Amino acid sequence: MLARVASLLEALGARVNGVVARLGFASRFFFALLRLSGTSFRRFHLTVREIYFAGVLSLIIIAVSALFVGMVLGLQGYDTLVRYGSAEAVGTLVALSLTRELGPVVAALLFASRAGSAITAEIGLMKATEQLAAMEMMAVDPIARVVGPRFWGGVIAMPLLAALFSAIGIFGGYLVTVPLIGVDEGAFWSQMRGAVDLHDDVVNGIIKSAVFGVAVTWIAVFEGYDAAPTAEGVSRATTRTVVTSSLAILALDFVLTAFMFRGA
């Protein structure tokens, strides 16, 4: 009995130790990444290329999702608001939901599964095929040459994608409520302009998406760099990227919201 408890405790301790060690490794990796960013930026065309892969190639999924999310928000919002005779406020509802929450969060979730997983798989495969080791033997630091540009590409692309998501979502909400249902166009836009605050809503939303961008891309590059150099290892790392970054996005969203929107 006692022996079983002891072995259980031992297993628990080993797991906790493992997690802590991994967190420590991830943090050291992050600081190495920041320290070597100067070297990464010296060849900025590499970062531009990654902005293209992470950002431009994610445009379709972001735009289509945003359009549908906005249209659904418009429908649901109208359905509820019309009961209180304030259907014109649907513009406000759509814009606030998107700029404050849905834009940054949904765009980040999509970004994690579209671009984050791709980054992990690519770096993991480069490791498995010894491309990173070869680079190191050529006296080129793979963190500066491979990881840095991908990290900054993602960090730069994320807020832009989130902003686009919000804008297209608002347009989707407009499409459903104004031309289709017949809400007054002037009221739709003017109420929205009156209610949305540049700092409290738009800027805070962008700050959120920037934080998500750092978190998602950091997780993605780390999981790739840390992947076991086998087919199985890379597939596990890719899955972990999507799961961990989705959880991180939602948890960080709560923390950031708690700081940003107190009462008011």
Added chain:
Amino acid sequence: MRSRRRLVPANLVEVDDIMFAYGPGMPVLDGVSLAIPRGKVVAIMGGSGSGKTTLLRLIGGALRPSRGEIRAFGRAVNHARTRELYELRRKMGMLFQFGALFTDLSAFDNVAFPVRERTSLPEPIVRDLVLMKLHAVGLRGAAHLMPQQLSGGMQRRVALARATALDPELIMYDEPFTGLDPISLAVTGKLVRNLNDALGAASIVVTHDVQESLAIVDYLYFLAGGRVVAQGTPDEVRRSTLPFVRQFVHAEPDGPVPFHYPAADYRETLLAGR
């Protein structure tokens, strides 16, 4: 005061009584010593899992031994700081087992990679240099192809051009002959020898291909059980009466290296299932 200038050592690489283990209590290498003289091609042979590749990683400074010393170009690799290590690696070229070409770059850009990253040569000179290196391995015509479009043997030749792009003084080969058809194998063997002689470099070839090695190298070391069990020139190896060397050179399935992985008694294991 004595002059601080050091004599250029005759041996480019000296490995002195090193021990290395990936985990506690399981040394991969234990008490290995060897020397790689300038101008020579040296083979390190041994079965799979005998620590050959580990030895290359140790010399390249990617791993550090827990005991002993490794000197390359007269400087201790195992105590070098990162910056110093990168300095040393500038004089080394390494060919990985399957080439390890960058899959997002063409053959040309792969060979140009170390040149562009480590020198500030103008692009027209980079172009000439890369084409010369590709020409040396017979693949100037394939410069525009992506790695996926090349056969395994061609990939390895591009990787060889890349490893020698900056005229290294030490070239290391990790299993350069594995998985090649007989023609590619002979071509690769000839390239290893010719490049070494043309550059006046030293080469370390980690391999288990006995016949090809005996044909091209100057000296061989045999690794087994984490230590050097035999060494000599190709002629000495061919004449050797050591059981291990005989088994290896004549490819006998059983001998000092047993056919069976250590296991409990066969009869008892089968009967125990009843």
